[in-house]
Amino acid sequence: MSKVLLEIQGLRKQYGIVEVLKGVDCTMQEGEVISIIGSSGSGKTTMLRCINMLEEFQGGHIRLEGEEIGYEHSGSSRRRKSEKDIARQRALTGMAFQQFNLFPHMTAAQNVMLGLVKVKKMARDAARTVAEKWLDRVGLASRADHYPGQLSGGQQQRVAIARAIAMSPRLMLFDEVTSALDPELVGEVLQVIKGLAADGMSMLLVTHEMRFAYEVSSRVIFMNQGVICEEGDPKEMFVAPKTERLAEFLKTSSFN
Ligand SMILES: Nc1ncnc2c1ncn2[C@@H]1O[C@H](COP(=O)(O)OP(=O)(O)O)[C@@H](O)[C@H]1O
Numbered sequence: 001m002s003k004v005l006l007e008i009q010g011l012r013k014q015y016g017i018v019e020v021l022k023g024v025d026c027t028m029q030e031g032e033v034i035s036i037i038g039s040s041g042s043g044k045t046t047m048l049r050c051i052n053m054l055e056e057f058q059g060g061h062i063r064l065e066g067e068e069i070g071y072e073h074s075g076s077s078r079r080r081k082s083e084k085d086i087a088r089q090r091a092l093t094g095m096a097f098q099q100f101n102l103f104p105h106m107t108a109a110q111n112v113m114l115g116l117v118k119v120k121k122m123a124r125d126a127a128r129t130v131a132e133k134w135l136d137r138v139g140l141a142s143r144a145d146h147y148p149g150q151l152s153g154g155q156q157q158r159v160a161i162a163r164a165i166a167m168s169p170r171l172m173l174f175d176e177v178t179s180a181l182d183p184e185l186v187g188e189v190l191q192v193i194k195g196l197a198a199d200g201m202s203m204l205l206v207t208h209e210m211r212f213a214y215e216v217s218s219r220v221i222f223m224n225q226g227v228i229c230e231e232g233d234p235k236e237m238f239v240a241p242k243t244e245r246l247a248e249f250l251k252t253s254s255f256n
Pocket residue numbers: 015020038039040041042043044045046047
């Protein structure tokens with residue numbers, strides 16, 4: 001039986017006086033793979049960053065496995081949770097970005113081990129074993145002792161994904177992880193994400209790769225100007241968009 005993993009209700013986010021999320025509602029079941037599409041500036045990154053508490057937000061609720069993320073509510077008032085609680089909650093999600101942000105002076109294995117040792121307080125030997133397992137899983141077993149500078153962009157991004165997954169997040173957030181890559185390196189990263197999807201990992205992924213979104217997602221969310229404009233089964237949405245805005249967006253996107 002499926003179980004609700006993530007529940008977003010009325011999410012509102014402002015930067016100064018500019019409202020960039022204007023009431024986002026979304027419910028995600030465990031094991032779902034949801035792609036978020038939409039033009040630049042529609043609020044996709046901001047939504048992921050709110051879920052991961054990298055951004056504060058001004059209204060609404062985010063619940064992960066039933067637990068309220070970021071804020072305590074009492075009546076109509078609310079206050080931010082303690083940094084300790086937020087750090088614990090942040091560890092429930094893993095995030096991979098367009099920029100890989102690996103530490104250049106650390107090997108692939110050391111990059112993956114860092115959070116395990118520092119945050120999870122794992123012994124180095126055990127952390128090394130976990131790092132090797134995940135590097136193997138992303139096809140980089142033979143690159144464990146290479147430095148980022150010795151790896152291609154696609155390989156570095158796979159290390160970054162291994163680093164996030166090694167922390168055993170309940171939900172993985174991917175933000176345009178192939179956008180900074182040379183075209184010939186995109187496939188190997190998408191292949192890794194497909195493998196994780198097949199393993200049942202719950203994932204929210206912002207992507208410009210429409211063909212990939214079509215193939216891998218259980219559901220697609222189309223964001224426009226800070227709200228979810230349309231959502232549904234990719235097989236239906238890409239073929240027969242219900243809104244004019246999605247139809248327009250698909251015309252200018254890479255799906256064909
Ligand atoms: N740190 C910030 N300060 C001010 N405005 C921001 C900031 N980050 C994003 N924005 C604005 O918020 C809107 C949504 O941005 P973003 O979530 O990055 O969109 P997307 O990921 O869909 O391209 C944009 O108009 C952007 O200019």
